Each structure stands twice: as structure tokens, then as C-alpha cells.
Amino acid sequence: MPKSLNFYPYGKQSLDSEDIEAVVQTLKSDFLTTGPAVDEFERALESEAGVAHSIAISSGTAALHAAYFAAGVKPGDEIITTPLTFAATANAALYLGAKVKFVDVDEETGNLDPALLEEAIGPKTKLIAAVDFAGHPADYEKIQEIARANGLVTVGDAAHSLGATYQGRPVGQLADLTTLSFHPLKLITSAEGGAVLTDSPEYAQKLRDFRTHGIVKDKDRLLSPDEGPWFHEMQSLGFNYRLSDVQAALGRSQLAKLDRFLKRRQEIAKAYDEAFSDLPGIQLPIEKEEVSSAWHLYVLRVSDGAKARRRLFEKMQSLKLGVQVHYIPVYWHPHYQELGYSKGLCPKAETFYEQAISIPIYPALLDSDLQEIQERVRKAVRSTL
Numbered sequence: 001m002p003k004s005l006n007f008y009p010y011g012k013q014s015l016d017s018e019d020i021e022a023v024v025q026t027l028k029s030d031f032l033t034t035g036p037a038v039d040e041f042e043r044a045l046e047s048e049a050g051v052a053h054s055i056a057i058s059s060g061t062a063a064l065h066a067a068y069f070a071a072g073v074k075p076g077d078e079i080i081t082t083p084l085t086f087a088a089t090a091n092a093a094l095y096l097g098a099k100v101k102f103v104d105v106d107e108e109t110g111n112l113d114p115a116l117l118e119e120a121i122g123p124k125t126k127l128i129a130a131v132d133f134a135g136h137p138a139d140y141e142k143i144q145e146i147a148r149a150n151g152l153v154t155v156g157d158a159a160h161s162l163g164a165t166y167q168g169r170p171v172g173q174l175a176d177l178t179t180l181s182f183h184p185l186k187l188i189t190s191a192e193g194g195a196v197l198t199d200s201p202e203y204a205q206k207l208r209d210f211r212t213h214g215i216v217k218d219k220d221r222l223l224s225p226d227e228g229p230w231f232h233e234m235q236s237l238g239f240n241y242r243l244s245d246v247q248a249a250l251g252r253s254q255l256a257k258l259d260r261f262l263k264r265r266q267e268i269a270k271a272y273d274e275a276f277s278d279l280p281g282i283q284l285p286i287e288k289e290e291v292s293s294a295w296h297l298y299v300l301r302v303s304d305g306a307k308a309r310r311r312l313f314e315k316m317q318s319l320k321l322g323v324q325v326h327y328i329p330v331y332w333h334p335h336y337q338e339l340g341y342s343k344g345l346c347p348k349a350e351t352f353y354e355q356a357i358s359i360p361i362y363p364a365l366l367d368s369d370l371q372e373i374q375e376r377v378r379k380a381v382r383s384t385l
């Protein structure tokens with residue numbers, strides 16, 4: 001009987017007994033929700049990214065919502081972002097009553113194209129949210145320059161790129177506010193979770209308030225400080241976006257392994273680059289000279305476009321490769337269509353979407369797994385393109 005094929009997802013968490021022990025210890029402690037483990041995780045994130053403040057929060061989506069709030073986004077404002085992202089990057093603006101202007105991408109990296117920013121900026125634009133697609137930092141030098149010249153805030157959605165660098169500087173130091181996600185498929189996980197990184201104490205305070213309903217307890221900040229020792233004030237409208245200590249303990253334990261995880265992702269990307277360089281009809285992802293990518297995703301592109309991509313995708317699935325497409329342009333989703341966005345808005349992002357297939361990349365893949373995946377990819381390409 002032929003050996004049945006292992007299934008390889010496109011991404012997967014890597015947990016070990018240390019991670020499990022860290023969670024168990026927290027379960028035995030006095031704190032379950034936000035307590036000392038959240039504090040420790042935040043300080044560790046600050047030292048990892050070399051930033052002054054890290055605010056742990058319940059998800060990457062909550063991190064975006066909080067970051068846009070801290071930046072002052074209000075009903076009627078506009079934010080600029082890329083359509084080649086998970087919907088959350090745009091949705092967080094809608095939560096605040098703001099509008100989203102989608103700007104097309106650089107066809108090589110899939111990141112926001114800074115050359116198109118000036119013409120997209122209008123009187124209501126408040127911020128530019130770049131996304132480090134697949135782990136490759138966006139072109140922050142140009143984005144920052146344009147943002148500064150126009151009095152705009154920059155947000156880096158670094159859900160894919162914790163640990164990556166741009167011009168030698170780590171993610172976290174590249175935008176005014178940087179958001180992270182610790183969903184299991186991301187670079188490190190806390191099951192669910194996220195964080196916002198910033199050097200600004202004003203943003204940090206707003207983010208902390210937003211995470212707990214807008215409630216202020218610090219006596220120095222109370223409008224009625226003499227009411228009594230129990231007193232606290234809800235000074236703005238916030239949410240319950242707390243990360244729990246149980247999650248933070250896992251995140252902290254995972255963060256200690258980030259360098260090893262990133263090294264393995266780089267090795268896998270290099271192995272794929274070599275194994276697929278001669279395949280016809282396929283374009284491989286690039287890493288620009290000024291960048292060290294976190295390789296959250298390895299996105300192949302099918303030169304022939306939509307129909308060929310579908311054939312190859314289905315063939316790969318039949319060979320038990322858990323492939324995925326990143327991303328359906330956000331404004332293609334029915335909710336955005338109802339808001340008035342039309343297909344065709346960002347042609348380069350749409351072409352990118354029609355060509356893309358993400359293949360398995362995660363630290364737990366062994367060299368023998370890579371051999372197996374490479375064979376299946378080559379077979380699928382040869383038989384469909």
C-alpha cells in the first residue's frame with residue numbers, strides 16, 4: 001500500500017514543554033488576568049524591539065483599534081492603508097467611524113507603494129498604516145518622510161514582522177505606533193494576543209486607558225482626586241481589551257525563542273529559493289537589500305495569473321499541502337463593496353492576489369519535511385503550469 005502523505009499547513013505554532021510549564025505556573029499563581037506576567041511580557045517586548053513602551057492587548061485587531069484611537073482617529077477622518085492585508089487593518093478604522101483609502105502596492109514586495117501616497121492624502125487623512133506583508137518591512141523611510149511633510153501619524157502593522165529589520169533598525173522603531181499579533185500562526189504566539197509598541201509616553205497612556213474601558217485609577221490624573229481611596233474615573237470610552245497573565249506567560253516564553261524561530265524561517269526561505277529557482281511559470285518572493293525579513297509567509301506567484309493559480313492551488317491541496325492565498329484585496333469583501341468600493345481600485349494588488357499561493361513555512365519543519373514539500377511543489381508546478 002502506498003504511504004499516506006503527511007499534511008503540511010502553511011503555518012503553525014511551535015510550542016515546547018517550557019511553554020507549557022510557563023502556562024501551568026501561571027495557572028497556579030494568584031493572577032489569571034492582567035498581572036505580573038503581562039508586565040514581564042511587556043518589558044521583554046520593549047527590550048526585544050528597543051522601544052520605550054509596549055502595551056499588551058487581547059489581539060492584533062485590538063492593537064490596531066487602540067493604535068488608531070491613540071493617534072486620534074475620529075468619525076469622518078480618513079486613514080490610508082494597503083488592500084493586501086487581513087481585513088483587520090482596515091476594519092479598525094471603521095470601528096472609529098473613519099473611512100479607509102486604499103493605496104496600491106509595490107508589485108515586488110506587495111507592500112504599500114510610497115510613490116502613490118502623496119496623491120492619496122486629503123484634508124481628512126489622519127494616518128498611514130503600512131503592513132509588513134509576509135514579514136518584509138514596508139519602505140518606512142519614504143513613508144515617514146511623506147507622513148512628516150503632511151502632519152500624519154504612521155502605524156506599522158507588524159503582525160507578520162516581529163524581529164525583522166529595515167536599514168538595520170528593528171520593527172517597532174520604524175513607525176510612530178507598531179502593532180503586533182500573537183495569533184498561533186504568527187511569529188510567536190500567546191494563543192490570542194497582540195501588543196502596541198511606541199516611544200511616545202502620550203500614546204502609551206492612551207493605549208493603556210483604552211485597553212481597560214478608559215478607566216483611570218492613578219490619583220495624579222483624576223479630575224476629582226479627593227473623592228476617596230476607592231475612586232476611579234472613566235475618562236474616555238475604552239474596551240475590555242486586556243491580555244491575561246496566562247496568555248502573557250506563553251507569549252513571554254515564546255519571545256525567548258524568537259531568534260531561533262526567525263533563523264529557521266530564513267533557512268527555509270533560502271532552501272525554497274534554491275529548490276524552486278528553475279521552475280518555469282513561478283516567481284519567488286524577494287528580500288530587498290535594506291531588509292531582513294521575518295519570513296512569516298513564503299508566497300509563490302504564478303506568472304500566468306488567476307486560472308493557472310487555481311489549477312496549481314488545487315493540485316497542491318490534493319498533494320496535502322495546506323496552501324493559502326494572502327490576500328483577497330480587502331475592498332473585494334462584500335462589506336466593503338456595500339460601502340461603495342469597486343473592484344479594479346488597486347490593479348497591482350489585484351494582480352498580486354490572482355498570482356499568490358502561500359506554501360508551508362514554520363520553524364518546526366525539519367529538513368526531511370522540506371525535501372518532501374519541495375518535491376510536492378515541483379510535482380504540482382510541473383503537472384499544472
Ligand SMILES: Cc1ncc(COP(=O)(O)O)c(C=O)c1O
Nearest residue numbers: 059060061086088159181182183
Ligand atoms: C496583517 C495582519 N494584521 C492584523 C491581524 C489581526 O491579528 P489578530 O488575529 O491577532 O487579531 C492579522 C492576523 O491575521 C494580520 O495578518
